[in-house]
Amino acid sequence: MRLRLATWNINSVRLRAEQVARFLAEQSPDILCLQEIKCRDGEFPKAAFEAAGYPHMRIAGQKGSHGVAILSRLPLEDSPDLDLCREGHARSVGARVLGVEVQNFYIPAGGDIPDPEANPKFAHKLDFLARLTAEARRRDPAAPLVITGDLNVAPGEFDVWSHRQMLRVVSHTPVEIEAMAALREAGDFTDLVRAATPEPQKLFSWWSYRAADFRASNRGLRLDHIWISPGLKPAALSGGAQARVHDDVRAWERPSDHAPVSADFRL
Numbered sequence: 001m002r003l004r005l006a007t008w009n010i011n012s013v014r015l016r017a018e019q020v021a022r023f024l025a026e027q028s029p030d031i032l033c034l035q036e037i038k039c040r041d042g043e044f045p046k047a048a049f050e051a052a053g054y055p056h057m058r059i060a061g062q063k064g065s066h067g068v069a070i071l072s073r074l075p076l077e078d079s080p081d082l083d084l085c086r087e088g089h090a091r092s093v094g095a096r097v098l099g100v101e102v103q104n105f106y107i108p109a110g111g112d113i114p115d116p117e118a119n120p121k122f123a124h125k126l127d128f129l130a131r132l133t134a135e136a137r138r139r140d141p142a143a144p145l146v147i148t149g150d151l152n153v154a155p156g157e158f159d160v161w162s163h164r165q166m167l168r169v170v171s172h173t174p175v176e177i178e179a180m181a182a183l184r185e186a187g188d189f190t191d192l193v194r195a196a197t198p199e200p201q202k203l204f205s206w207w208s209y210r211a212a213d214f215r216a217s218n219r220g221l222r223l224d225h226i227w228i229s230p231g232l233k234p235a236a237l238s239g240g241a242q243a244r245v246h247d248d249v250r251a252w253e254r255p256s257d258h259a260p261v262s263a264d265f266r267l
Contacts, residue, residue, distance in 0.1 A: 001266075002030075002264055002266060002267075003030050003097070003098060003100070003235075003264070003265040003266075003267050004027070004028065004030050004263070004265075005030065005032075005033070005102065005148065005226065005263055005264075006027065006029040006260050006261065006262035006263075007032075007033040007034075007035070007149055007224055007226060007260065007261050008023070008033070008034055008036050008224070008249075008256070008258060008259075008260035009035040009036050009097070009103070009106070009149075009150045009224060009257075009258035010035070010036060010037060010256050010258075010259060011036050011038070011256040012038040012039075013034060013037040013038065013039060013044065013045060014034070014039055014043065015038075015047055016254070016255075017045040017048045017049075017117060018048075018084075019249070019252060019255070019256075020032070020049070020071075021048055021049070021051075021052045022053075022252075023043070023246070023249060023260060024049070024052045024053070024071075025052065025084050026190065026231065027246065028042050029262055030072065030074055030097070031070060031074070031097060032070070032071045032072075033068070033069075033102065033104035033148050034068060034069045034070075034071070034104075034137060035067075035106035035149050035150040036066065036067065036068075036106055037059075037061060037068065038064065038065060038066070038129065039061050039063075039067060040063050040067075040069055041059045041060075041183050042061075044059050044061060044069060044111035045249070047151070049071050054071040054073055056071070056072040056073070056074065056076045057069060057072070058076060058094070058095045059093070060091075060093040061089040061090055061094065062089060062090035065089075066089045066090050066107070067090045068090060068092060068106050068149065069093060069104075070094075070095050070102065072083065072097055073099070075157040075227050075257070076095040076097055077096040077097070079094035079095050079096045079102070080101075082094060082095060082135060083125070084126060084135065086128070086131075089108075090108065091106045091128070091146065092105050092106075093110070093230045096196070098258075098267055100146060100232065100265070100267070101144075101145045102146045103148070104148055105132070105144070105147070105151060106150050106152075107128055107129065107132075107150065108121060108125040108128055108152065108258040109125070109151070109157065109253055110122045110124070110125035110126075110170045110171070111234070112170060114169075114175065120197070122170065125176075126176075126179060128178070129153075129176075129179040129180070129183060129253075130266065132147075132183055133179070133182050133186045134186075135188035136173070136186035136189070137186045137187075138229075138257065139187060139222070139229065141188050141229055141231060142229075142230065142231045143178060143229060143231050144228075144230075144231040144232045145187070145228070145231065145232065146227070147187070147189060147225070147226075147228075147230055148225060148226045148227065149224070149225070150222070150258065151180070151225045152171060153171055153172070153179070153180045154166070154171055154223055154225050155177055155180040155181070155184075155189045155191075156187075156194070156199060156250070157163055157200075158200050158202045159172075159201070159202075159203060159204070159221065159222035160172050160204075160220075160221050160222070161202070161204070161208060161219040161220055161221070162219075163186045165232070165260070171221055171223065184227070187227070188229070189228060189229060190228050190230075190233060190236070191225060192226045192228060192236055192243040193225065193226060193228075193243045193261060193263070194244065195237065195241035196241035196242060196243040196263075197243075203222050203245060204218070204220025204221055204247070205220070205221070205222050205224040205245045205247075205255075205258055206222070206224065206258045206259070207219065207221075207225055207260055208257065211259050214251075215251070222237075222245075223258070224260075225261070226261060232265065235265040235266050235267050236264075236265050238266060239266070241263070242263065242264040243261070243262065243263035243264070244262060245260075246258045246260040246261070246262065
């Protein structure tokens, strides 16, 4: 069977519940991982998503900012609870579906100064990535695992609008690129979106609200990812990787600054 998984930093789920329902109707993912839901568990618009055919949910909410959730058409089972955030933020939630463990993350953005000594937010980001890397090293690579969400790092030269200029900007600095490379090596992960759209093609999933026309300026970053363990390679790569960025959604009225990303598996 086909299993379609999508991830989307929604930038307030209550503000954009109708957009989520539209995406669910148009793209029919079996699982949708949301980040930056910006609400507490009891404020999450469950009824809207139940009506859309997604009755199974895992929610890790928080007042004001952060927060993550998983919506599913299929029954969800418990997965390890990964307590990786030293600040106690709601930045991760996990579940198992059809034997596949899905871990959904909203990694800290890191502030504006790429110096962990001068900027505690940047230190927090690097600490989160280091903890996730340590977790990946402990895992059995043969076990089917998806690491997904807004990882807040554009790891490659062609994942940013200007590699030269962005090397000095948080999200694409050398230390972040190295941290992402260490994470990928620790779990021997495959980046499904890049497997489907290889370099040197530029590929973005985030565009700033500052540009009146995001397509015209196209100063984007690829911050949203779907990575898989070796145990999922046959399901994801047989016949070629099927993964994409839904950049058309970024053009909807009052959009999130992130576009959804999806990938298909053959289980």
